[in-house]
Amino acid sequence: MKETKTALVWFRSDLRLGDNPALDYAIRHFDAVIPVFIFSPEEETPWEPGSAARWWLHHSLTSLDQDLRALGSRLVIRKGPALKTLFELIRGIKAQAVFWNRRYEPAIMQWDEQVKNKLSQAGIQVQSFNGSLLFEPGQIKNQQGAPYKVFTAYWNKVIASEPPPKPLKAPGQLTAPARRPQFLEIKALCLEPKVKWAAGLRKSWVPGEKAAQKNLRKFIASCITAYSIERDRPDHEGTSRLSPYLHFGEISPRRVWYSVRKNRNTIPYLRQIVWREFAHYLLYHFPHTPERPLRKEFEKFSWKTDKTLLKKWQKGRTGYPVVDAGMRELWVTGWMHNRVRMIAASFLVKDLMIPWQEGAKWFWDTLVDSDLANNTLGWQWVAGCGADAAPFFRIFNPVIQGEKFDPGGNYVRKWVPELSRLPDKFIHRPWDAPKPVLASAGLAYGKDYPARIVDHNASRRKALLAYEKMRRALLRHV
């Protein structure tokens, strides 16, 4: 009798069955395939999944397990360390091979290298695949052979290159091995928060591959052509909201790429998908950037550490309605509209002059889509210290931004209900509202809703001065 060939497929940030290169390869070359997920946050420090991401992961694993059951399989859940666990599984079921889709975070890539070497040395067949990016980050270079630091140049290169591989079909069935290894219940990973805090997340999201596909279809059918304008409106549903699904790999960027029919109207959205790509590319080539600025001169910037102000920002009590709305949306739903992310981030970095790393940490813990590459790029972009960043003197005015992108104030009214009865004219500047207006809106200004914690005009000037100082110091050095 012929020996049964068994392979492990190690699931990580690719919690899907469709367009999953590692799974596809294993099924085509092996008799039995065992899907495995190993939870080992200690191998991701200091960027282990935050609270919101853990909640998402719990439900995403549940969904993946359900989809696997429909194919006659189950997801084998274990706790790390990854290498040790893989060896245990291999011995237990006599597997000959391990396959996985790569992650591109610097620390994880180092672990992967080790895992690959040790497994190979033990005579196990090992192969990793690209399941989460359109292009291999190492392969795109400018004419000088160096990595791009300007998005448009990167974009031009990408669209002039060979298109990414077409997405792979999901398997129709999965042959289980004769003996299944022991596994944990998903609950045993303790991913769900103990406090009731997850209610807002549950109300806002349905994690999982099916939901991801449904959302993509819906977005393409109804929003994508108006995306370039509507994406800036936090009071409308103009974005795809695919970020958490992309982060956990519940949908692949290749699927998105090929589902979007390319014409003039859809380019703005594809550009965003390529921005995600660019973020991973930069993290790959500049692995220190989650902690330190890409532009070195910013290490000399005179940031302020003020725990009280940071807390007020985190809680959405800055006194600037659009900033507070965003921070509260984040806290309740685990997500914030991108336009508002920029406004809120600019406020932290420039109005409060608190280091961008503090903001990045808070976002990391509270976002369901927290992604090291995207989060790093976003914060460094706002702070002016990253690739292709906004110049530092470009400072968002929270009132103007609010009036421009939430003109009816509906976004603010939704998330800052104590302001909801203010007329449009004052919804983004309650400090200007005359007493009778406040009274008829039922608002005790400074009590129900906080007075501004800083004056934007003054803090803007201070930030510009600090920037000027940093530049001068740099020039003296040269």
Add this chain to the structure above:
DNA sequence: TTTTGAGTTGTTCGA
């Protein structure tokens, strides 16, 4: 090697 043109998302000021 040198030159040239361009660079996600802004605000303010003055004409």
Add this chain to the structure above:
DNA sequence: GTCGAACAACTCAAA
């Protein structure tokens, strides 16, 4: 109300 320039040079990438 609308428009263009200034902000402040600098770095990047291609020719």
